[in-house]
Amino acid sequence: MSATETERLIRPEGWPKTDHPMRVAILGWAQLAAQGREGSGYNLSASELATGLALSGHEVSYLRSGMHYTVLPRGPRVKETETWRGIRCFSLYNSKNLCPASTNFRNMQQEASSPQDNEAILAWLRSVRAEVVHIHSLEGFALDLIGAIRDAGLPVVVTTHNYHYGCPQVDLLHKEKECCLDYEGGAKCKECLDAPEPRKARRNRAIVQDVERAVGPELTHAFRQMAKLVLGRLRGREHPHTPRPEDQVKPDPEIAQGFAAGGSDHPGTTEHGLKVVSRDRIDDLGRAPADANEVFEASREVHLTVVNEYGKRRQHGVAALNRASLVTPPSAFMCRAYAAMGVDPARLRHVRLGQPHFDQINRRAQRSPFYDVRPWDPETAKRPLRVAFWGTTRNNKGFGVFARAIERLPREVRQRCQFIVHAGGGDWGYRKMLSRFPEVSFVGGYDLVQLVAGAGEYDVAVLPHIWFENSPLVMLEHLHAGKFIISSRLGGPVDWICEPGSSEAEANGGLGNGLFFPGGDDTALAACVERVVRGDVVLPSPREVQAASTLWSYPQHVAEVEGIYREVLGESPSPQAMESKACSATDASETVGIPAPLVSR
Secondary structure, X not given: OOHHHHHHOXXXXXXXXXXXXXXXXXXXXXXXXXXXXXXXXXXXXXXXXXXXXXXXXXXXXXXXXXXXOOOOOOOOEEEEEEEEOOEEEEEEEOOOOOOOHHHHOOOHHHHHOOHHHHHHHHHHHHHOOOOXXXXXXXXXXXXXXXXXXXXXXXXXXXXXXXXXXXXXXXXXXXXXXXXOOOOHHHOOOOOOOOOOOHHHHHHHHHHHHHXXXXXXXXXXXXXXXXXXXXXXXXXXXXXXXXXXXXXXXXOOOOHHHOOOOOOOXXXXXXXXXXXXXXXXXXXXXXXXXXXXXXHHHOXXXXXXXXXXXXXXXXXXXXXXXXXXXXXXXXXXXXXXXXXXXXXXXXXXXXXXXXXXXXXXXXXXXXXXXXXXXXXXXXXXXXXXXXXXXXXXXXXXXXXXXXXXXXXXXXXXXXXXXXXXXXXXXXXXXXXXXXXXXXXXXXXXXXXXXXXXXXHHHOOEEEEOOOOOOOOOHHHHHHHHOOOEEXXXXXXXXXXXXXXXXXXXXXXXXOOOOEEEEOOOOHHHHXXXXXXXXXXXXXXXXXXHHHHOOOOOOXXXXXXXXXXXXXXXXXXXXXXXXXXXXXXXXXXXXXXXXOOOOOOOX
16 A cells, blocks of 8 residues: 555544454445546445545445446456555446446346356455445446345445436436336336447447557547547538537627616616527426325335336346345435335335535534524615525436526516526536526536535525435535525425424424425426515524534444444444434334334344
8 A cells, every 4th residue: 555545544533443343345336536526426425434434444345337348358357446545446347237327228137137247246245355245336237236245145235325226217217307206117218218239338438448548548538539520520510619600699789778777677687699509408307296205105006017127127126125234225215215116114224424525514604603694684685695506407406497497587586686506517508598697607516625615605505406316415515504495395305404384393493494396396496586585484594504404424424334334244333323323213214114124134
């Protein structure tokens, strides 16, 4: 191990050191060291958990699959790739299953069972002498791997960050545009996504990666870009940097008015002449019923229907989770959703997430001189209400819903706001769409450092997702920052957000920490923003938001997971882990409707 790696393993003051180290194997598809840059929130959660375990003195190994391929040899093999924060990282080369899951959508037979891959993984588990296996994503692996590991005598904990086990699209979104409440036994899945033929996709990856290993990533990237340009010109496509008419700012139609602002009937917009066209790929997103959560939970017969290989895949995924020692979704809703799909409730336990940057955001809020100050009141305000979206422009995050809600706001409401958009990904189409409104600022993507500082930029957060979110990190970041949230009523956020005047908010003097609207309903979202602007809803202080929220610290999370490992190994957990377990088990028993489970090895 290098000196640099040793330095990274210095245990922070006060971090507990275990007197009984375990050998833990963690499985996923993304590069652990990439954290949130690959795999987003799932990989950030997995990487920080692995870090906490390593800091405590446990021996942690990590295996990814579905990303690395070679032309020769063709069979599956495991190769060590790097050591990161003291964690040995490996990759399964030439897996029969591709990552991410969207590229494996036409590969149901191999995803159900890949014996050769499983044997290579079992051999790796023996080589690292794993005592417990923790799966954070099974994308890139076969579903029957869990049973194979259990048959080999090892306990398996599965943290479900999405719905991959019940949905090959992973988000329970049909065509990535609307909630899939009924997959019609698999019939609806068949045309859900466009995906490559798996054998061809594996071959292409192998060729590109072999070239990259030979000449380096920079030259490989240059060759690929040149090939795209040449093929594009041969097919009559325009050069990617050719100016497009719809992207050109037109002369100001009010150019002759100078400083004249117009009367009270002016809409307050600024016309740039930018046009949204089909290539901007701004989709119409579906609307979910207000009770979509309850509809999904109550539709057990729908989830058990099978008409084709996609219907069988859901059966395989549920059977895989039923072989696990314990399944630990980060939201109680996901416990209920998987139970509705057929997972044994005795194997489900709600385990809340904790992250180091959550704790930094929380401490920042508490240290602020404005911790007890309510951020905005329409009667006394001398500045706009600052409403923020943090996330990406991918459809599942619902930014299009927010954009259309802004368009629907009356002028007098919109002009009392400033909308701040921290969105990674392609945003040019949305920037054109909202260019008329000078109240909208696009400030690009962000990192964890900016997240801590960004709490001072906004008063209210918008969470307009269109899928059954699990435990979205961005929601937890807002709550740790003490920010009021306007959220879609879809998925896990119902476990954290309570509306003003609700029974859940009674303990906080009736003050809640957010408002709900039906997922995808931009009119309802606009109405929520208007309620805040007009003062129908009191914006609580950061202290009051945190008091209305159930939040978990990073040390609590690591201790709870460590306790779960000892539990499935048949050992006695630490006192800290027992305290965490008692709280999370109460969540599970309330949401799944059964006694809190105690699952042994």
